[in-house]
Amino acid sequence: MIIEIGSIIIMGSLAGYASLKKGGTTSNDADKIQKIFANAGWNGKNGETIRLHRKSNFSGGIEYVYQVPLGFDRKRIEAEQHILEDGLNIRHRLFEFNPTDLFKVKINSSMFKQIKMIFTKKKIDRKEIELGFDGMLRIKVYKESMKEQYEWDEGYLMNGTWSVSIGNTRQGVVRHDFDEHKHLIIAGATGYGKSAILKLIVTSLVLQQPENVKLHLIDLKGGSAFQRFKDLKQTKNYTREPKEVKEILQNIQIEMNKTYTDIVDSGFEDIKESGRKERHFIIIDEAADIADDSECMEVVTDIARRGRGAGYYLIYATQYPSSQSIPQQTKRNIPSRLCFVLDDAIASNTALGQTGAEELPLIPGRGIYKNVKSQVVQTPYISNRQIEKCIKPHVVIKPRKEESSIEYREGKKTGSNSFILEET
Numbered sequence: 001m002i003i004e005i006g007s008i009i010i011m012g013s014l015a016g017y018a019s020l021k022k023g024g025t026t027s028n029d030a031d032k033i034q035k036i037f038a039n040a041g042w043n044g045k046n047g048e049t050i051r052l053h054r055k056s057n058f059s060g061g062i063e064y065v066y067q068v069p070l071g072f073d074r075k076r077i078e079a080e081q082h083i084l085e086d087g088l089n090i091r092h093r094l095f096e097f098n099p100t101d102l103f104k105v106k107i108n109s110s111m112f113k114q115i116k117m118i119f120t121k122k123k124i125d126r127k128e129i130e131l132g133f134d135g136m137l138r139i140k141v142y143k144e145s146m147k148e149q150y151e152w153d154e155g156y157l158m159n160g161t162w163s164v165s166i167g168n169t170r171q172g173v174v175r176h177d178f179d180e181h182k183h184l185i186i187a188g189a190t191g192y193g194k195s196a197i198l199k200l201i202v203t204s205l206v207l208q209q210p211e212n213v214k215l216h217l218i219d220l221k222g223g224s225a226f227q228r229f230k231d232l233k234q235t236k237n238y239t240r241e242p243k244e245v246k247e248i249l250q251n252i253q254i255e256m257n258k259t260y261t262d263i264v265d266s267g268f269e270d271i272k273e274s275g276r277k278e279r280h281f282i283i284i285d286e287a288a289d290i291a292d293d294s295e296c297m298e299v300v301t302d303i304a305r306r307g308r309g310a311g312y313y314l315i316y317a318t319q320y321p322s323s324q325s326i327p328q329q330t331k332r333n334i335p336s337r338l339c340f341v342l343d344d345a346i347a348s349n350t351a352l353g354q355t356g357a358e359e360l361p362l363i364p365g366r367g368i369y370k371n372v373k374s375q376v377v378q379t380p381y382i383s384n385r386q387i388e389k390c391i392k393p394h395v396v397i398k399p400r401k402e403e404s405s406i407e408y409r410e411g412k413k414t415g416s417n418s419f420i421l422e423e424t
């Protein structure tokens with residue numbers, strides 16, 4: 001059911017709209033952009049305004065190029081991009097309400113919030129923008145919204161590298177190179193794609209680096225995301241039990257320290273320089289569940305701080321970004337973030353270091369990937385069936401815990417305890 005709602009929509013973030021109207025009709029997007037800049041207070045300190053330098057069509061939209069005043073704060077505009085986007089969409093906003101969305105509501109303390117989000121924020125057919133800065137401010141205004149789903153296929157892989165596809169933009173695929181950018185924090189409200197992208201990252205790593213990736217999978221949502229990977233030969237640790245997490249993390253820390261000492265004692269600065277191929281990924285789905293265990297958090301912080309040199313990379317996902325679930329020191333050591341829609345600007349600020357995630361449309365997989373710059377992405381989607389197919393050649397039956405030997409944990413399988421499963 002699509003209901004078109006006319007021009008007057010009260011938007012907190014658009015305090016300037018009233019004066020925008022007062023100032024006359026906003027005949028085209030170039031005018032609107034200039035007025036939004038004035039109303040949002042983004043112009044120069046002495047009132048200098050941005051000036052339209054050029055306007056050109058490209059397939060799918062129009063690009064406006066502006067001269068900007070001295071002292072122009074690009075980062076601020078990037079963080080508040082939604083104000084610009086909302087401003088350009090103020091006259092015609094289409095809201096889509098799909099009754100089946102109500103079935104997705106989870107019965108818990110955030111139930112009413114989830115329902116409110118469905119009714120107030122689902123937007124379609126919005127004009128979307130992209131910002132660029134090269135001395136001039138470039139604003140691309142797209143006529144149509146970005147695709148809501150990108151099916152994953154093997155074309156997304158980059159075999160032999162640690163660079164994993166994290167999202168699609170209109171320009172192409174965005175990748176997170178773990179050997180360059182190391183750890184990653186993932187945040188987002190329930191049901192918007194955290195576990196899905198974690199599963200895709202694990203699958204990609206296994207396919208791209210089958211011999212070198214070592215996985216430590218901590219699934220505190222009952223195992224629903226990672227249980228499919230628990231029998232991979234690459235999986236060194238898997239748990240869904242909060243009470244097991246501390247021991248696993250502490251063992252990882254011991255190994256990490258040893259590796260790092262070996263690397264340094266051999267005269268190298270870090271794992272990359274040492275030429276060692278092995279990389280460890282400590283992947284935690286729902287980190288908030290260990291946030292009040294100070295011993296666990298101490299290890300997490302230590303891996304975030306020192307893991308990079310030893311090739312121990314942390315992927316840390318949470319639905320509840322707060323100063324407790326993502327401690328300051330962990331955050332400082334993990335500049336890369338992927339953030340799906342969040343409840344409010346405070347959560348966005350905590351997870352991303354900027355607002356904006358609260359303004360994302362309610363589309364699973366739509367997120368902001370922030371590294372050096374931040375960009376809106378749609379994460380590629382891989383189905384569980386496809387994952388099973390991809391990882392099947394890497395599944396081994398492991399010895400039960402009581403039989404498990406040091407050799408196995410060291411990765412030296414004797415062959416008597418393990419065999420490859422084949423489909424019949």
Ligand SMILES: Nc1ncnc2c1ncn2[C@@H]1O[C@H](COP(=O)(O)OP(=O)(O)OP(=O)(O)O)[C@@H](O)[C@H]1O
Pocket residue numbers: 148149150188189190191192193194195196197221319364365366378379380381
């Ligand atoms: N990139 C995507 N493209 C399309 N659909 C997606 C994408 N990511 C997730 N989804 C859909 O959203 C559903 C929920 O995603 P997911 O389980 O990853 O959410 P979550 O953030 O882990 O939620 P929770 O916090 O409750 O664990 C998936 O089952 C899938 O149907």
Ligand SMILES: [Mg+2]
Pocket residue numbers: 194195196221225285
């Ligand atoms: Mg999940």
